[in-house]
Amino acid sequence: MKFSAAVAVCAAAVAVVVGTATVVFAAVPAPTPEALRGYNINAGYVSGVSSGGYLANQLHVAYSNVFAGAGIFTAGPYRCAGDFDYASTAQNGCMQNGARKTPAQLAAETRRLADSGKVDAVANLAGDPVYLYHGTNDRTVVQPVNDDLATYYTEFGAKVTYNKTGAAGHAWVSKLGPVACASTQSPFLNNCGDDPENEMLTALLGGVRAPTATLTGKLVQFDQNAFAPGGNANAISMDAKGFAYVPKSCADGASCRLMVSLHGCKQGYSYQGFGDTFMKDAYLNEYADTNDMIVLYPQAIPLSNASTTNPNGCWNWWGYGGDAAYAWHGGKQVETIMAMVRKLTGGTTPTTTTTPPTTTTTVPPTTTTTVAPTTTTTVPPACVTDTNYAHTTAGRAHASGGTTYANGSNQNLGLWNVFVKSTIKETAPGYWEKC
Numbered sequence: 001m002k003f004s005a006a007v008a009v010c011a012a013a014v015a016v017v018v019g020t021a022t023v024v025f026a027a028v029p030a031p032t033p034e035a036l037r038g039y040n041i042n043a044g045y046v047s048g049v050s051s052g053g054y055l056a057n058q059l060h061v062a063y064s065n066v067f068a069g070a071g072i073f074t075a076g077p078y079r080c081a082g083d084f085d086y087a088s089t090a091q092n093g094c095m096q097n098g099a100r101k102t103p104a105q106l107a108a109e110t111r112r113l114a115d116s117g118k119v120d121a122v123a124n125l126a127g128d129p130v131y132l133y134h135g136t137n138d139r140t141v142v143q144p145v146n147d148d149l150a151t152y153y154t155e156f157g158a159k160v161t162y163n164k165t166g167a168a169g170h171a172w173v174s175k176l177g178p179v180a181c182a183s184t185q186s187p188f189l190n191n192c193g194d195d196p197e198n199e200m201l202t203a204l205l206g207g208v209r210a211p212t213a214t215l216t217g218k219l220v221q222f223d224q225n226a227f228a229p230g231g232n233a234n235a236i237s238m239d240a241k242g243f244a245y246v247p248k249s250c251a252d253g254a255s256c257r258l259m260v261s262l263h264g265c266k267q268g269y270s271y272q273g274f275g276d277t278f279m280k281d282a283y284l285n286e287y288a289d290t291n292d293m294i295v296l297y298p299q300a301i302p303l304s305n306a307s308t309t310n311p312n313g314c315w316n317w318w319g320y321g322g323d324a325a326y327a328w329h330g331g332k333q334v335e336t337i338m339a340m341v342r343k344l345t346g347g348t349t350p351t352t353t354t355t356p357p358t359t360t361t362t363v364p365p366t367t368t369t370t371v372a373p374t375t376t377t378t379v380p381p382a383c384v385t386d387t388n389y390a391h392t393t394a395g396r397a398h399a400s401g402g403t404t405y406a407n408g409s410n411q412n413l414g415l416w417n418v419f420v421k422s423t424i425k426e427t428a429p430g431y432w433e434k435c
Helices: 051-062 087-093 103-115 143-154 196-205 277-281 285-290 332-345 388-393
Strands: 014-018 021-025 031-033 041-049 067-073 129-133 159-163 189-191 218-223 241-246 256-262 293-297 351-353 383-387 397-400 403-406 412-415 421-428 431-434
Touching (some): 041 332, 129 143, 256 332, 388 397, 388 421
Parallel strands (some): 067 129
Antiparallel strands (some): 383 421, 397 403, 403 412
16 A cells, blocks of 8 residues: 655645535644654554454454553454464455354453463453454455454444445555545545544544644654664564654643554555655644544555565565564564553653661760761662552562462553553562552
């Protein structure tokens, strides 16, 4: 899915007329190079299209303690392609009507993965909002495949909203899309005259404020190498460049949501001059501004070598590159994106508060030259405040059944994720308790 480099970047808000409806939008800001930093994040969601839709589902299932819901355009169920590097199954069974496992079989496999700790507890998916979209003219990923994704989610009690009545081709659909609704062509951003982003965010968040006509935030360009295994994003078919749209309210400290948004094949920033088209036309930034939501835009690139065949810059949903863990904890792209999420949530930098020691004073001599004995002081244990996820990775706590417990005392610290924080102290070696 390739973006056209010929799309002009406007400096001011522009009104676009589609039929009788007027769409007001603002150009995405020019990228500002800087490092990712932590913000006041209260909830996380994930969305994507095509290969990005598959990866969005993988992230949601693998880290259901972190992500509270998902919005997926034209993709199939979790691990549809099976074990790693099953490109044939991916193309024939998970895009077309070839043989593939049933949603019930895939759900059973997911439960086994959860039992082994490879993905978070599937109980977390119960009640999660999930928005699905499939166009009636999409022949790239046929509707029965998308239907299987809906059925898969209902196996776990997720709350599914499914739009399958629009006439779209294979694409992310938005009011800003430059492609005719029924077409399947680059840049794979179609305009059908409706607003699936409003539908998606309403389903995920429970309601949204109207989008802005003038963006207030900035598009942060950061180094994805800083989050990739071995510091080499290219080696796992990811770009050195990643982006995040940060509304001014979030930069100023407001409590904000996080949306991870994953482009599809041929839509990455560095794919044949595609540039910022997905970030500009996905119609997410406009809603992000008015709904206090940071949008993280990770970027994939083509990679073809002895172990990887990915000429279109797709996300890894069939295990290319020999990544057997592609869909669960330890998957190279999954963990790279999760490292970005942890950075944005500020979950990797504990705040330590130390109680100052008692000051001792020597009593001055009176009728003799004897000095009163010095008082012996004990420094109280330091209180450490951090997310429950960070407590577990640092060895201060452990997780069981989606709940975090302090090591030693086994005190309940709350949900195990990167949003809930707790404050604990080590009162004896390996023994942690609440402050």
